[in-house]
Amino acid sequence: MAGITTHVLDADRGRPAPGVRIEFSMMEGGAWRLVKSVVTNADGRTDKPILPGDEARAGQYQLEFHIDAYLKTKPGVTEADIFVDNPVVRFSVSDVKQHYHVPMLCTPGNCTTYRGS
Amino acid sequence: MNRQEWDRREPDRHALTRRGLVGAGIGGAAMAVAPGALAQAGPPPASPSQPGALTTAPVVQAGLGPRLTLHAIDNFHGTPGAGMICDLSIREGDAYRPIKTVTTGANGRTAEPLLLEDALKAGHYELLMHFEDYFAKTGATLPSPNFLGLVPVRFVIRDASQRYHLPVLFTPWGYSYYRGS
Numbered sequence: 001m002a003g004i005t006t007h008v009l010d011a012d013r014g015r016p017a018p019g020v021r022i023e024f025s026m027m028e029g030g031a032w033r034l035v036k037s038v039v040t041n042a043d044g045r046t047d048k049p050i051l052p053g054d055e056a057r058a059g060q061y062q063l064e065f066h067i068d069a070y071l072k073t074k075p076g077v078t079e080a081d082i083f084v085d086n087p088v089v090r091f092s093v094s095d096v097k098q099h100y101h102v103p104m105l106c107t108p109g110n111c112t113t114y115r116g117s
Numbered sequence: 118m119n120r121q122e123w124d125r126r127e128p129d130r131h132a133l134t135r136r137g138l139v140g141a142g143i144g145g146a147a148m149a150v151a152p153g154a155l156a157q158a159g160p161p162p163a164s165p166s167q168p169g170a171l172t173t174a175p176v177v178q179a180g181l182g183p184r185l186t187l188h189a190i191d192n193f194h195g196t197p198g199a200g201m202i203c204d205l206s207i208r209e210g211d212a213y214r215p216i217k218t219v220t221t222g223a224n225g226r227t228a229e230p231l232l233l234e235d236a237l238k239a240g241h242y243e244l245l246m247h248f249e250d251y252f253a254k255t256g257a258t259l260p261s262p263n264f265l266g267l268v269p270v271r272f273v274i275r276d277a278s279q280r281y282h283l284p285v286l287f288t289p290w291g292y293s294y295y296r297g298s
Contacts, residue, residue, distance in 0.1 A: 060262075083281075083296040085241050085271035092262040114291025115264055 002053030004093070004100045006063060007116070008044045012074070012107040016044025020070045024050050027060035056096040063089045067106045081108040089113050178280060178298065183237045184230040185274065185281045187244070188297070189221045193288040194255065197225030201251050205231055208241035231283075239277045244270040244285075252289050259289050270294050 004024075008017040020040045025032040038046045050063070065087050071077050084106060093100055101116040189198030201221045206213035219227045231244075249266040252259055265287075272294070274281055282297035 060266075080275055082275075083272055084294075085273045087271060088269045090267065090269060091264050092260075092266060094260040094262060094264075110293065110295035112291070112293035114288075 001049075001099050002056050002097055003049045004051040004056070004061065004102065005049050006046065006101070007103040008040050008065060008067070009103065009105045010044075010070075010074075010107070011105040011110070011112070016040070016042065017067070017070055017106065018042045018044060020044075021066040022046070022050070023062075023064040023066070025062040025064070027062075032062055053099070056093060058093055058096055060090060060092050062091075063102060063104070065089070065104045065106070067104070067111070071106070071108050077108055083109045084111045087111045087113070091115075181280060182234050183278055183280060184234070185232040185237055185242075185283065186230045187219075187221070187227055188282070188284045189225045189246070190284060190286045191225070191251075191288075192286050193252075193257070197221070197223065198251065198285070198287065199223045199225055200254060201225075202247040203227075204245040204247075206243050206245070207238070208243070213243050237274065237277050237281075239274050241271065241273050244272075244283070246270060246285065246287070248287065248289065248292075257289060264290055265292070268292060272296070 006022065008020045008022070009015070010017040018040055021037060022040065023037050024035045026035055027033075035051075038048075038050070041047055051061070067084065068082060068086050071082055072079065087104060087106070089102055089104065091100070091102060099117070102113060103116045105112040187203065189201045189203075191198040198221055202218065203221070204218045205216045207216055208214075217231070219231065221227055232238075246268045247266075248268050249263045252263060268287075270283070270285060270292075272281075272283065280298070283294060284297040285292060285294045287293075
């Protein structure tokens with residue numbers, strides 16, 4: 001499967017992070033254009049791929065994870081603990097035949113992303 | 118192999134770690150010989166790492182005033198992230214206002230704190246890190262454009278009276294950052 005998918009994990013609790021808003025944008029003519037805004041499901045994933053394989057184009061993409069609102073709902077987390085500011089992941093798709101899975105692992109003080117599978 | 122035999126092997130095992138090879142200045146050459154390992158060939162030639170350079174953190178931080186410090190660590194090569202260009206900016210309204218551009222030294226740190234004392238203000242910051250430029254300098258074989266090119270690291274300073282340390286662990290395919298100490 002080609003295209004782009006993601007997965008948001010609450011690494012503080014070792015659980016998926018549901019209800020996280022993700023804004024997906026692509027670079028067009030030197031500016032970021034918002035393509036869609038989605039919310040993670042109970043599994044921390046999106047019900048549909050961020051970008052279906054048949055719509056994949058080579059280019060630059062951006063995922064903005066609104067983890068701030070999510071983290072503030074968690075017991076024991078105060079705003080003073082939150083160091084990571086809604087992380088923005090920018091990446092290039094160079095081969096549209098490949099699948100780009102871009103997970104986000106977050107805690108109030110740390111975030112991690114990588115090309116997954 | 119029994120325990121004694123294993124212990125006797127210790128020096129050899131240490132000599133064969135990546136850090137040992139890089140420190141001896143032969144890491145690149147040794148890795149380049151291995152088929153398929155081309156992308157991992159050594160640290161940036163322009164900024165050679167020192168043996169044990171990752172251990173040169175200040176021993177005592179207590180008593181230091183408010184500051185923002187950075188440590189870039191190349192988890193692809195197992196070396197400090199030397200020669201990484203970083204643009205620091207602060208959010209004002211909907212835009213980020215550039216503050217300064219810095220380049221990490223041989224130990225993956227900057228010579229001076231990114232922000233020191235009164236220059237450290239509460240706010241939303243972005244450190245734009247030039248990954249693609251960095252890995253191009255190492256000679257790593259990667260797609261063009263690379264998966265990660267210009268990487269925004271966004272974080273919040275909420276209390277300007279505290280020290281903030283920002284370690285960034287990175288490879289061409291991923292990164293992690295956190296509030297360190």
